[in-house]
Amino acid sequence: MRTEATKRVAHVFSLFDANGNGILEADDFDLMAGNVVEAAPDSDEAAKDAMRAAFRQYWTTLVTELDTNDDGKVSYEEYVACVLSPERFDTTIGVFAEALAALGDPDGDGLIERPRFVALMRAIGFQPANIDALFEAFDPSDDRIQVATWVAGIKDYYAPDKAGIPGDLLV
Ligand SMILES: [Ca+2]
Ligand SMILES: [Ca+2]
Ligand SMILES: [Ca+2]
Numbered sequence: 741m742r743t744e745a746t747k748r749v750a751h752v753f754s755l756f757d758a759n760g761n762g763i764l765e766a767d768d769f770d771l772m773a774g775n776v777v778e779a780a781p782d783s784d785e786a787a788k789d790a791m792r793a794a795f796r797q798y799w800t801t802l803v804t805e806l807d808t809n810d811d812g813k814v815s816y817e818e819y820v821a822c823v824l825s826p827e828r829f830d831t832t833i834g835v836f837a838e839a840l841a842a843l844g845d846p847d848g849d850g851l852i853e854r855p856r857f858v859a860l861m862r863a864i865g866f867q868p869a870n871i872d873a874l875f876e877a878f879d880p881s882d883d884r885i886q887v888a889t890w891v892a893g894i895k896d897y898y899a900p901d902k903a904g905i906p907g908d909l910l911v
Pocket of ligand 1: 758760762764768
């Protein structure tokens, strides 16, 4: 496992703890889903529903796979184990990545304009300067990036063996 991967995962834990009580629980994912959907006012209901469902699946997977003391919540200590067996999360991360990127592409042309990208990433809680750096690293053309590039970037973010990737700019 790369130290960069551990840092990326630790950062996500802090953001996904949306109510800030130091532990992940179902409420955090409902809150986060609401914030993210709100940041995509031009998207249709199907895309918003897909995003909410992806957040729910994300939470269900985490609590199923990582809640080792069985209290219905995921502590940081429980959570970091996710980098040890990424194969258990690949499908869920893939669904999440597709739903998030689709939310940024309401007209379905496969491209995401910078303001849409920034709005969604800010809703998740990433820092504005880091979001801009990431957008640039995704090699925009005409200030737009490819949906596929973002999906791949999200998957790389969670890959324990990756370092020196655009996603490291978020940490
Ligand atoms: Ca929490
Ligand atoms: Ca637990
Ligand atoms: Ca588009």
